[in-house]
Amino acid sequence: MSDYKMNTKCVQSGYTPGNGEPRQIPIIQSTTFKYATSEDMGKLFDLEADGYFYTRLQNPTNDYVAAKICDLEGGTAAMLTSSGQAANFYAIFNIANCGDHVVASSTIYGGTYNLFHVTMRKMGIEFTFVEPDCSDEELEAAFRPNTKAVFGETIANPALTVFDIERFAKAAHAHGVPLIIDNTFATPVNCRPFEWGCDIVTHSTTKYMDGHGAGVGGCIVDSGKFDWMAHAEKFPGLCTPDDSYHGITYAERFGQAGAFITKATAQLMRDFGSIQSPQNAFLLNLGLESLHVRMARHCENGLAVAKFLKNHPKVSFVTYPGLEGDKYYDLAQKYMPNGTCGVVSFGVKGGRKAAETFMKHLKLAAIETHVADARTCCLHPASATHRQMNDAELVAAGITPDLVRMSCGIEDAEDLIADIAQALEQV
Numbered sequence: 064m065s066d067y068k069m070n071t072k073c074v075q076s077g078y079t080p081g082n083g084e085p086r087q088i089p090i091i092q093s094t095t096f097k098y099a100t101s102e103d104m105g106k107l108f109d110l111e112a113d114g115y116f117y118t119r120l121q122n123p124t125n126d127y128v129a130a131k132i133c134d135l136e137g138g139t140a141a142m143l144t145s146s147g148q149a150a151n152f153y154a155i156f157n158i159a160n161c162g163d164h165v166v167a168s169s170t171i172y173g174g175t176y177n178l179f180h181v182t183m184r185k186m187g188i189e190f191t192f193v194e195p196d197c198s199d200e201e202l203e204a205a206f207r208p209n210t211k212a213v214f215g216e217t218i219a220n221p222a223l224t225v226f227d228i229e230r231f232a233k234a235a236h237a238h239g240v241p242l243i244i245d246n247t248f249a250t251p252v253n254c255r256p257f258e259w260g261c262d263i264v265t266h267s268t269t270k271y272m273d274g275h276g277a278g279v280g281g282c283i284v285d286s287g288k289f290d291w292m293a294h295a296e297k298f299p300g301l302c303t304p305d306d307s308y309h310g311i312t313y314a315e316r317f318g319q320a321g322a323f324i325t326k327a328t329a330q331l332m333r334d335f336g337s338i339q340s341p342q343n344a345f346l347l348n349l350g351l352e353s354l355h356v357r358m359a360r361h362c363e364n365g366l367a368v369a370k371f372l373k374n375h376p377k378v379s380f381v382t383y384p385g386l387e388g389d390k391y392y393d394l395a396q397k398y399m400p401n402g403t404c405g406v407v408s409f410g411v412k413g414g415r416k417a418a419e420t421f422m423k424h425l426k427l428a429a430i431e432t433h434v435a436d437a438r439t440c441c442l443h444p445a446s447a448t449h450r451q452m453n454d455a456e457l458v459a460a461g462i463t464p465d466l467v468r469m470s471c472g473i474e475d476a477e478d479l480i481a482d483i484a485q486a487l488e489q490v
């Protein structure tokens with residue numbers, strides 16, 4: 064981890080060219096890498112030497128960008144994945160297998176909920192969902208002897224609940240398991256979960272990190288703080304020899320700092336192959352170079368829009384953790400004193416139909432299955448991202464049928480507010 068401040072890290076971390084080398088990160092558009100002898104290559108396959116042999120496992124462009132995100136989060140190792148979905152799947156599956164159990168926040172992204180509740184359940188992994196502000200008793204009761212991790216989102220998409228990182232980290236650690244946090248919405252510019260006891264961070268880099276709606280991607284970062292060997296009986300995949308890698312024990316060979324990411328790369332990326340393309344990693348880095356500048360504007364616009372909506376007679380409620388009086392304002396102040404995100408949720412009086420009418424009349428804000436983009440966009444989750452959920456599941460995920468999710472971009476706040484005002488007029 065470098066000692067530079069966040070703004071400098073966003074611009075400079077991850078790649079330092081040598082004398083006469085390209086200033087910008089080179090796109091290594093090559094599936095494979097050449098070696099002089101078979102012995103040289105054999106050492107790579109045995110994880111005895113560092114190097115590249117096949118882009119499904121590792122690629123230098125991706126590694127430069129992963130190193131930047133690692134530095135932004137203050138971690139010890141990181142890897143890029145093809146999507147945020149792949150990042151969350153790998154982060155869990157790296158330590159939880161058939162017969163295991165995970166405690167997760169109920170107010171998580173709909174895609175992650177499906178992954179956990181439907182697809183990973185089919186793989187034999189059970190999830191218990193708890194509300195982010197459940198009682199201590201409820202949280203305690205969620206753990207089982209076979210629990211392997213706790214999972215939540217810093218700011219949940221789209222419920223905008225704020226996860227009490229310290230509280231969940233304490234509970235996870237009391238049960239000898241790591242806390243995994245999806246930090247997509249806050250980004251490391253606004254929140255660094257490792258500073259509050261979180262062990263592993265995931266990202267959908269598709270969102271603010273890319274920031275321009277250019278490439279789908281994901282990332283996993285390890286804090287290096289979780290002592291796998293101290294709980295070896297829970298994590299045999301990290302703490303006993305891997306037959307598919309000549310009997311390497313990851314936690315021994317790569318230590319606390321490197322075991323998690325090395326295993327996820329060597330086993331999961333090898334077998335599932337959800338690699339980010341080097342071209343997309345290059346685009347992601349362009350986004351990262353301005354992340355700190357954009358986040359400030361996203362937050363400024365989000366707050367201005369939230370304040371406007373709060374006082375509007377046609378709006379039934381506003382949810383924005385950066386807005387004074389919001390249920391999660393105090394937690395947001397604790398974990399994200401410089402700002403939360405640009406996403407504001409609100410209800411249009413009149414329910415589902417009114418929400419749809421409002422959205423139809425927006426001119427600047429486009430209807431998109433997307434958030435966290437330089438351009439303002441909005442979505443009606445009940446009829447789009449969360450349509451797989453029944454009403455009870457929707458409410459448990461913090462979503463009502465009239466809820467509109469507005470992702471404020473980096474345009475001029477006055478224009479955004481004027482657009483929203485005229486569309487509300489039409490309802």
Ligand SMILES: *Cc1c(COP(=O)(O)O)cnc(C)c1O
Nearest residue numbers: 146147148172220247267269280
């Ligand atoms: C979008 C999103 C994901 C999924 O990421 P993709 O890159 O779309 O696969 C996961 N978590 C959160 C919080 C998200 O917003």
